[in-house]
Amino acid sequence: MKKVILFLISFVFIATGCQKYLDVNKNIDAPDQVDGYLYLAGIQQQYEGIYWDIRAIGPLTQMMGTSGSYSTYAVNSYIPGSDAAGETWRIVYWNQGMNLENLINQSEAAEDWTLAGIGYAIKAFSWDLLAKVNVDAPLKDAFVPGLLSHDYDYEKDIYAQAREWAYKAIELLEKPDDHNYGSKITANDFIYGGDKSKWIKFAYSVIVRNLASLSNKTNFSSEYAQELITAAGKAFQTPDDDATLKIAAGSQQAPYSDYNNFWGTARGNLSRTYFQHEYAVQLFTGTVPQYDPSTGEKIRNDEGNDYHPYKLADQIVTDTLVNVTGHYDPRVAVKLGTTSNPTYLNLDNADSVKAYKYYGGSFTGTAGPIGSAPSFYGRNASSQYSGTVHDGIGRWIYRDNAPYILTTCAEIKFCLAEAYWKLGKKAEALNAFKEGVKADMETTARYITPGKSESATGGDKISKGLFTSLADKYVAGPFVNGLSDLTLSHIMMQKWIALYPWGAPEAWVDMRKYHYDIAYSGDYPKNGNGWTNTIIDQKWDTDPDKVYKGLYLMPAQVQNRKGSYDLKNEGAPCYRLRPRYNSEYMWNLKSLESLKPIPGTADNYQTSIPWFAYPGELPN
Numbered sequence: 001m002k003k004v005i006l007f008l009i010s011f012v013f014i015a016t017g018c019q020k021y022l023d024v025n026k027n028i029d030a031p032d033q034v035d036g037y038l039y040l041a042g043i044q045q046q047y048e049g050i051y052w053d054i055r056a057i058g059p060l061t062q063m064m065g066t067s068g069s070y071s072t073y074a075v076n077s078y079i080p081g082s083d084a085a086g087e088t089w090r091i092v093y094w095n096q097g098m099n100l101e102n103l104i105n106q107s108e109a110a111e112d113w114t115l116a117g118i119g120y121a122i123k124a125f126s127w128d129l130l131a132k133v134n135v136d137a138p139l140k141d142a143f144v145p146g147l148l149s150h151d152y153d154y155e156k157d158i159y160a161q162a163r164e165w166a167y168k169a170i171e172l173l174e175k176p177d178d179h180n181y182g183s184k185i186t187a188n189d190f191i192y193g194g195d196k197s198k199w200i201k202f203a204y205s206v207i208v209r210n211l212a213s214l215s216n217k218t219n220f221s222s223e224y225a226q227e228l229i230t231a232a233g234k235a236f237q238t239p240d241d242d243a244t245l246k247i248a249a250g251s252q253q254a255p256y257s258d259y260n261n262f263w264g265t266a267r268g269n270l271s272r273t274y275f276q277h278e279y280a281v282q283l284f285t286g287t288v289p290q291y292d293p294s295t296g297e298k299i300r301n302d303e304g305n306d307y308h309p310y311k312l313a314d315q316i317v318t319d320t321l322v323n324v325t326g327h328y329d330p331r332v333a334v335k336l337g338t339t340s341n342p343t344y345l346n347l348d349n350a351d352s353v354k355a356y357k358y359y360g361g362s363f364t365g366t367a368g369p370i371g372s373a374p375s376f377y378g379r380n381a382s383s384q385y386s387g388t389v390h391d392g393i394g395r396w397i398y399r400d401n402a403p404y405i406l407t408t409c410a411e412i413k414f415c416l417a418e419a420y421w422k423l424g425k426k427a428e429a430l431n432a433f434k435e436g437v438k439a440d441m442e443t444t445a446r447y448i449t450p451g452k453s454e455s456a457t458g459g460d461k462i463s464k465g466l467f468t469s470l471a472d473k474y475v476a477g478p479f480v481n482g483l484s485d486l487t488l489s490h491i492m493m494q495k496w497i498a499l500y501p502w503g504a505p506e507a508w509v510d511m512r513k514y515h516y517d518i519a520y521s522g523d524y525p526k527n528g529n530g531w532t533n534t535i536i537d538q539k540w541d542t543d544p545d546k547v548y549k550g551l552y553l554m555p556a557q558v559q560n561r562k563g564s565y566d567l568k569n570e571g572a573p574c575y576r577l578r579p580r581y582n583s584e585y586m587w588n589l590k591s592l593e594s595l596k597p598i599p600g601t602a603d604n605y606q607t608s609i610p611w612f613a614y615p616g617e618l619p620n
Contacts, residue, residue, distance in 0.1 A: 056577065067273055074363040116172050134577055261401065264393060410443055434480055440497070518539070537557065555571075
């Protein structure tokens with residue numbers, strides 16, 4: 001879909017950059033001026049790269065485990081000398097890069113305000129993502145012609161600029177525009193089809209997400225909270241506003257495999273190299289275990305139940321009372337993979353669906369504490385799209401034809417709930433929390449495609465009708481509408497569930513701003529106060545200040561977490577992805593060396609805490 005455009009545009013830049021040596025201005029195959037709207041489709045399609053980088057970020061959030069080449073990220077380190085996990089960087093500086101700059105500049109010059117506004121909204125979203133994933137980056141020098149090196153700007157400045165671009169997008173989109181675009185925008189906008197009202201909501205949503213990452217800063221309530229609340233009132237209001245990127249798909253019949261979703265079976269990128277982490281299974285099934293604080297071991301129960309072998313802590317999302325109305329969260333049957341019901345029978349039968357069993361793996365292996373994690377498609381085997389038994393075109397958002405999810409109404413509602421909670425407005429926070437859970441139920445249901453028993457070749461193991469019925473009961477039950485004592489854990493853990501796994505970058509933001517629930521005193525954790533070179537001291541689940549109940553990092557003090565990080569980490573967890581190797585470490589090394597408090601060339605640069613996670617400004 002429109003990928004030819006990107007190749008054309010890339011060639012245009014190469015050609016026009018060499019016009020002193022080769023006159024291509026009259027070459028109709030590589031014109032020196034591309035109409036602004038022709039950039040749009042290619043620019044949007046580059047958001048596929050987010051799913052690429054989730055292969056590294058998913059394990060950092062314990063949404064995923066991986067035994068593949070990205071397993072280094074699963075243990076909070078990085079792959080030296082590699083472009084792995086550099087796709088966000090590549091999106092901003094190259095894949096969108098000058099294409100997006102030209103779209104905006106040419107559209108403004110032509111007074112095409114709608115197209116220019118869409119461009120600014122995209123730019124705000126992309127740079128906000130870059131600042132959260134890679135943190136510090138060249139901003140002012142980014143697209144200055146003739147520079148052979150690019151000075152870095154700090155995250156704080158990039159954050160402010162991203163919001164400024166979002167507000168600029170809103171200004172232009174609200175500006176009267178009497179230009180007749182015909183199908184120029186509608187045919188090339190694969191997110192909203194040229195719907196200005198939704199692009200305005202999208203821009204406001206970028207502002208909300210940007211400000212929500214600052215919620216643990218000491219000045220959040222006084223400087224950022226009200227701006228967030230105001231923006232949220234103009235941002236997404238229903239799941240119909242969700243920002244998703246449509247793709248061409250086509251599975252094996254597609255002219256190019258890249259037309260399919262990156263996580264679909266046709267491309268084999270998930271296979272069984274990536275799998276659901278045991279922490280995800282614990283949250284979705286209500287099986288967060290109790291630990292003995294004197295030993296860190298899980299406390300076994302005396303029921304002789306191999307599936308529930310441990311005593312359970314107080315649960316935040318759901319519990320194991322699946323046959324009690326309102327206690328079963330049906331999102332588990334959609335978002336997680338299960339080997340139960342391999343022939344897709346009784347997908348409309350609640351008792352059958354509730355009986356499914358789920359298993360998660362460790363950080364780097366499918367073997368978990370109670371069983372082996374299946375693939376995301378639901379088999380203990382690598383994904384196959386053909387053969388006697390296979391996964392067809394996949395399921396849920398792991399389908400060849402599934403759109404890429406960029407951000408949702410549910411996410412915005414949880415950001416709003418957190419802001420209200422920080423302001424002490426518990427009633428407003430609870431209302432936004434309820435709206436967030438309900439919105440995620442609707443978004444989750446939208447992508448359900450049930451498998452068929454007569455073919456048994458892939459698909460979801462629940463019908464939309466049953467899911468909706470169970471979802472309504474869950475929302476009406478004790479974990480949502482019946483909740484009387486809302487805590488920050490309820491908000492953030494339900495947000496984590498809603499972001500699973502497409503929103504791993506934002507879930508990672510939340511985990512980092514709360515410092516992974518590390519136990520420390522002072523402004524922020526550090527070696528000797530939160531961790532040592534061999535172990536991280538994390539808050540126990542019984543600590544009322546712990547946000548993510550059940551979360552323990554790899555070298556924590558509890559069972560199945562007593563590993564260690566690479567010595568180069570000096571005991572610290574990962575707080576940022578490094579910039580793209582082939583760009584910065586090959587050509588911009590001196591600028592990297594100047595970064596503070598940890599130089600970008602240091603062995604432990606990935607542990608450098610971002611500005612958004614400091615309570616105040618960066619330390620000297």
